[in-house]
Amino acid sequence: MIKKEIPFSIEIYSSVKELSSLDSLLLQQARAITKMAYAPYSKFNVGAAARLVDGNIVTGTNQENASYPIGICAERVLLSAVSSQFANAGIGTMAISYNNLNGESSRPISPCGMCRQSLVEYEERTNQNIRIILSGMEGEVFIIEKAHHLLPLSFMSDDLK
Numbered sequence: 805m806i807k808k809e810i811p812f813s814i815e816i817y818s819s820v821k822e823l824s825s826l827d828s829l830l831l832q833q834a835r836a837i838t839k840m841a842y843a844p845y846s847k848f849n850v851g852a853a854a855r856l857v858d859g860n861i862v863t864g865t866n867q868e869n870a871s872y873p874i875g876i877c878a879e880r881v882l883l884s885a886v887s888s889q890f891a892n893a894g895i896g897t898m899a900i901s902y903n904n905l906n907g908e909s910s911r912p913i914s915p916c917g918m919c920r921q922s923l924v925e926y927e928e929r930t931n932q933n934i935r936i937i938l939s940g941m942e943g944e945v946f947i948i949e950k951a952h953h954l955l956p957l958s959f960m961s962d963d964l965k
């Protein structure tokens with residue numbers, strides 16, 4: 805038996821002011837787009853903004869439904885939009901923020917399990933790491949080097965062969 809560690813690290817910044825101008829802009833876009841979320845049930849508005857490798861910016865927000873399971877997270881709305889509009893475009897960085905109408909929004913949230921699975925497949929198919937910036941509408945900012953770190957031992961297309 806061997807024991808293997810699968811470590812990963814995150815960068816923690818005390819606020820958006822510590823970020824580079826490009827990262828700061830992307831986070832501000834994620835924060836601003838939360839207002840386009842359709843989340844009347846959870847009142848938890850999530851906004852995601854991606855900078856593609858070619859410089860284009862694409863955004864997404866969560867879209868809910870009275871039939872609750874139909875709702876889609878902001879991250880997967882964004883990935884679908886990128887995939888539909890810019891075939892196989894690599895995503896360099898994605899920022900995710902939220903506006904919790906029932907409470908605080910001063911600490912980062914990170915993508916749910918389904919979104920992690922979608923993110924790692926997007927990384928794999930475009931052969932491009934997605935840096936992830938996480939923050940609420942204010943406060944600390946986490947930066948993760950690639951989505952794959954959020955889903956170690958992930959199930960991938962090769963497993964189907």
Ligand code: THU
Binds near residue numbers: 848
């Ligand atoms: N949600 C996202 O859009 N992204 C996340 O990373 C976490 C959760 C949405 C799903 C649902 O519309 C609401 O937030 C509450 O779970």
